[in-house]
Amino acid sequence: MSAPVRRAVLVAASTSAVVVLLLSLKPHRPAALAAGPPPAPAAPPSRSASSPAPGSSHPTGGSYTGDAVPTQYGTVQVAATVKNGQLTAVTVLQAPSGDGRSRQLAATAVPRLTQEALAAHSAHIDAVSGASYTSQGYIQSLQSALDRAGV
Template sequence: MRRLTLWIASTVAAIVLLFSYRTSLGAGGGGGAASAPVILTPQVSAPTGRILTVDGSVARTRWGPVQVEVKIQNHKIIDVRALRHPDGNDRDTEINAYALPQLRAEVLAAQSAKVDAVSGATVTSGGYLKSLQAALDAAHFA
C-alpha cells in the first residue's frame, strides 16, 4: 500500500513539474534540437481589441528551417508571416517567393493550418504548416 501511495504521489509531482516547466527564450540558432520553443508574445492594439502574436516552433526541413508568426484577434487569424524559410540559394528564394504568399492566403481563407501544400514547395509547405499548427496550439486557437 505504501508503494502505491508513493508511486501516485511521484506521478502527480512529475506531471505538475512537467506542466509548470518554462522553456528558455533563447535565439533559435545552432544545436541539434528538433524545434525551438514556442514563444507567446501578446500585444495590445488600440480600440480594435487585443491582438495575440504567437511564434510557432522552428520546423527543421531538409532545405532549411521554417518558422511562422501568426496574429490572432477576436478568435480570427488576421495575419501570418514567415519568420524563417529556406534561403540557401537562388532556387530556394524563387520557390519561396511564390509559395509563401500562397500559403498565407490559404491560411487566412481557411482560418486554420488545414490547407493544401503548394505544388513545387512541398517541403517548405510542410514546415510552414507544422510551425503554424504549433503556434495555433500554443494560442489555444480552435
C-alpha cells in the same frame, strides 16, 4: 546478329539509360542526412498577447511564434496573429534560402500559403505544388503557433 537479338540489346540499353537518368534527377543522401539536422530544443512559447478574458476559452488576441521546423532545404518558422480566436495575419520569420532555387520556391509558395491560411483561418491548407518541403514546414510551424494561441 539477328534482328530479335539486336532488338533485345537495344531495349536493355535504352532501359538502363532511362533508369540512370531517373536516378540522377533526385540527389541521393544517406538516410541520416536526409532527415536533416536534429531539431533544436523547444523554446518556451513566445507570446505577446493579452490574457484570455475570464471564462473565455480563446485569448482576446496576440502574436504567437510557431516552432522552427527544419526541412531538407532550410528552416521554416512563422508567427500567427490572432484576434478574437481567429487567425488574422501570418508573419514569416524564416524560410528556406540556402540557394537560389530554394529562395525562388519560397518566394512563390509562402505568399500562397499565407493567403490560404488566412482564408481558412487555420493551418488546414493544401501544400503548394513544387514546394512540398517548404509547405509542410510552414503548415507545421503555423499549427504550433495556433496551438499556442489556443485556436
